[in-house]
Amino acid sequence: MSEANLPFNEKVYVNKDKSSTGEKLKQEWEKSINNPLKFWAEKAKAIDWFKTWDRVLDDSNPPFYKWFSGGVLNITYNALDRHVKSKKKNKLAYIWEGERGEVKTYTYYQLYREVNKFAKALKDFGLKKGDRVAVYLPMIPELPITLLATVRLGGVHTVVFSGFSAEALADRINDSGAKILVTADGSYRRGKIVPIKNNADQALQNTPNIEKVIVVKRTGKEVTMKEGRDHWYHETLTNAGASAYVEPEPMQATDPLFILYTSGTTGKPKGVQHGTGGYLVWAYWTLKWGFNPNEEDIWWCTADIGWITGHTYNVYAPLSLGITSLFFEGTPDYPAKDRWWNIIEKHGVTILYTTPTAVRMFMKFGEELINKHNLSTLRLLGTVGEPINPEAWKWYYNVIGKKKLPIIDTWWQTETGGYMIAPLAGIELVPLKPGSATYPLPSIKAEVYNEKGETVDVGVKGFLVVKSQWPGMLQTLWKDPERFKQTYFGRWPNIYYTGDYAVKDQDGYLWLLGRADEVLKVAGHRLGTVEIESALVSHPAVSEAAVLGKEDPVKGEVPVAFVVLRSDISPSEELRLDLIKHIRTTIGPIATPAAIAMVKRLPKTRSGKIMRRLLKAILTGAPLGDISTIEDEASIEDIKATYEDLKRQLEK
Numbered sequence: 132m133s134e135a136n137l138p139f140n141e142k143v144y145v146n147k148d149k150s151s152t153g154e155k156l157k158q159e160w161e162k163s164i165n166n167p168l169k170f171w172a173e174k175a176k177a178i179d180w181f182k183t184w185d186r187v188l189d190d191s192n193p194p195f196y197k198w199f200s201g202g203v204l205n206i207t208y209n210a211l212d213r214h215v216k217s218k219k220k221n222k223l224a225y226i227w228e229g230e231r232g233e234v235k236t237y238t239y240y241q242l243y244r245e246v247n248k249f250a251k252a253l254k255d256f257g258l259k260k261g262d263r264v265a266v267y268l269p270m271i272p273e274l275p276i277t278l279l280a281t282v283r284l285g286g287v288h289t290v291v292f293s294g295f296s297a298e299a300l301a302d303r304i305n306d307s308g309a310k311i312l313v314t315a316d317g318s319y320r321r322g323k324i325v326p327i328k329n330n331a332d333q334a335l336q337n338t339p340n341i342e343k344v345i346v347v348k349r350t351g352k353e354v355t356m357k358e359g360r361d362h363w364y365h366e367t368l369t370n371a372g373a374s375a376y377v378e379p380e381p382m383q384a385t386d387p388l389f390i391l392y393t394s395g396t397t398g399k400p401k402g403v404q405h406g407t408g409g410y411l412v413w414a415y416w417t418l419k420w421g422f423n424p425n426e427e428d429i430w431w432c433t434a435d436i437g438w439i440t441g442h443t444y445n446v447y448a449p450l451s452l453g454i455t456s457l458f459f460e461g462t463p464d465y466p467a468k469d470r471w472w473n474i475i476e477k478h479g480v481t482i483l484y485t486t487p488t489a490v491r492m493f494m495k496f497g498e499e500l501i502n503k504h505n506l507s508t509l510r511l512l513g514t515v516g517e518p519i520n521p522e523a524w525k526w527y528y529n530v531i532g533k534k535k536l537p538i539i540d541t542w543w544q545t546e547t548g549g550y551m552i553a554p555l556a557g558i559e560l561v562p563l564k565p566g567s568a569t570y571p572l573p574s575i576k577a578e579v580y581n582e583k584g585e586t587v588d589v590g591v592k593g594f595l596v597v598k599s600q601w602p603g604m605l606q607t608l609w610k611d612p613e614r615f616k617q618t619y620f621g622r623w624p625n626i627y628y629t630g631d632y633a634v635k636d637q638d639g640y641l642w643l644l645g646r647a648d649e650v651l652k653v654a655g656h657r658l659g660t661v662e663i664e665s666a667l668v669s670h671p672a673v674s675e676a677a678v679l680g681k682e683d684p685v686k687g688e689v690p691v692a693f694v695v696l697r698s699d700i701s702p703s704e705e706l707r708l709d710l711i712k713h714i715r716t717t718i719g720p721i722a723t724p725a726a727i728a729m730v731k732r733l734p735k736t737r738s739g740k741i742m743r744r745l746l747k748a749i750l751t752g753a754p755l756g757d758i759s760t761i762e763d764e765a766s767i768e769d770i771k772a773t774y775e776d777l778k779r780q781l782e783k
């Protein structure tokens with residue numbers, strides 16, 4: 132997104148309420164900045180601790196910040212036990228709708244029972260504090276149950292999105308050193324069965340650490356069960372017994388809670404590690420500040436639990452707040468394009484939290500499908516995952532929100548644990564601007580820097596950095612503290628580098644402008660260009676590859692690949708399809724390039740660096756700019772010659 136056409140001056144007063152001055156929000160922010168220790172000591176009381184912390188923040192070894200050090204808690208005690216002991220016992224924790232329309236509900240008590248049973252099963256399999264559990268499951272109730280059962284025992288989960296390939300799964304299992312894998316006999320996607328157990332079986336050929344595989348029966352499709360290693364989930368529950376109870380393991384606030392792999396600027400995904408106490412406090416307060424969900428709400432976060440949004444806002448934040456969440460197994464357009472509106476109407480969803488890609492897709496489907504449904508239960512709308520263009524924002528506001536509902540645009544990252552910049556309906560809702568995430572949350576000192584690390588002027592695009600610490604920040608990268616330091620705190624010492632571009636307007640509103648590094652956001656999913664390039668060059672026909680993002684009207688951006696073939700290979704349609712297949716099996720369908728051009732050479736500098744800037748300019752038809760450092764000018768003509776072919780592929 133470019134800053135040139137942003138509506139810096141367009142204020143939207145929801146319900147024409149012009150009384151909000153932003154004063155309350157400013158006060159809360161200032162309190163958090165002036166005395167963070169006092170501020171967080173107060174906020175942390177919302178959580179039940181087995182033992183209070185010794186220090187709110189131990190910053191003796193930056194950037195390895197320790198939040199609530201000395202504190203002892205268990206996150207499932209906060210998500211379950213404490214509600215079971217309260218009036219919330221029989222309140223719904225989850226409403227789940229399956230792809231085929233079946234509905235299952237779980238009260239806090241029922242969820243507590245299921246989690247205890249599965250925790251007992253995991254314990255019987257030998258899971259101990261600190262052990263890692265890999266989770267490769269579709270959006271079914273067993274997914275949050277597995278996470279909660281794991282962390283009840285002090286285990287560390289690493290969820291691998293069920294759309295990732297066998298190879299991607301194996302890499303993550305091996306890097307995390309997981310000894311148990313929980314998966315399913317299949318998942319449903321648009322009425323078809325995706326054989327995820329087959330993927331898991333393939334991965335398991337190269338994962339020597341895995342001792343046990345627990346398989347949820349979701350589809351009933353026949354799968355191979357390896358004697359001694361593979362066990363049916365439902366049988367483990369029967370063995371655990373209906374009244375199983377497992378004491379929640381007392382965890383240090385600084386003990387790791389989970390690892391979640393995310394793409395960075397190299398071929399190897401980063402294992403973002405979150406801790407227990409700080410993360411929970413941040414999850415709790417960010418949801419409360421952002422949406423302030425109440426006892427009557429039905430909160431629907433549409434993200435898959437395979438991503439951070441699902442971890443924080445489908446599991447830990449709503450459960451620790453004791454609210455009712457809905458989650459859904461399927462896709463928005465199956466069996467019909469109004470599936471979501473159907474769900475909202477049927478269950479009376481009150482808060483919808485989704486992605487700009489989904490909003491743009493519904494814009495394309497048209498208003499008629501929406502107006503057929505009664506969406507009057509909705510009271511708040513939210514977005515996350517990628518920049519929302521003002522046009523999509525306005526459509527969301529006008530058509531879904533009927534010009535009455537605030538849009539809570541939440542900017543954050545896997546690494547930040549929870550919201551960082553967002554309108555805060557739970558403190559004070561400031562006037563909104565279509566396309567801006569508004570102001571930073573309490574404790575977040577966000578600035579926009581130029582290359583030299585100086586704060587830029589109002590209206591100037593630069594790098595978004597955070598100059599403060601907050602409880603939800605990642606602890607480190609799993610087994611790679613050096614990369615953690617380099618990636619996030621290496622550019623400007625002790626300042627958190629986000630990797631995003633942003634601009635601040637005259638009112639201090641922040642506008643997020645997309646990634647400043649080699650990371651793509653495709654339909655809100657995070658993918659590394661280098662990861663896709665590595666996958667391409669691992670194909671026997673490819674000697675070099677360059678991948679870049681091209682703007683897409685629905686998905687935000689899509690990957691486009693330029694490949695140089697080995698000298699004995701000639702380009703063909705068959706090869707192109709084979710390359711696509713190769714990406715799908717090495718990473719997963721989400722990384723599929725929208726177009727692949729086969730070229731003789733790539734434009735490079737004399738020192739051999741691929742000139743991506745030039746590739747991008749050619750791709751978008753922008754001026755080429757300075758090409759004096761290019762090694763071989765003829766390569767430009769080569770690339771230009773692929774233009775028509777790329778256009779044809781992209782139009783498909």
Ligand code: WT7
Nearest residue numbers: 440515516517518540541542543544545643657
């Ligand atoms: C990247 C982080 C945060 C949960 C889901 C994505 C982009 C995220 C917004 C937003 C503009 C956004 C950024 C960020 N992003 N939310 N509201 N406006 N951009 O987590 O996969 O770690 O991706 O998503 O570029 O760096 P993630």
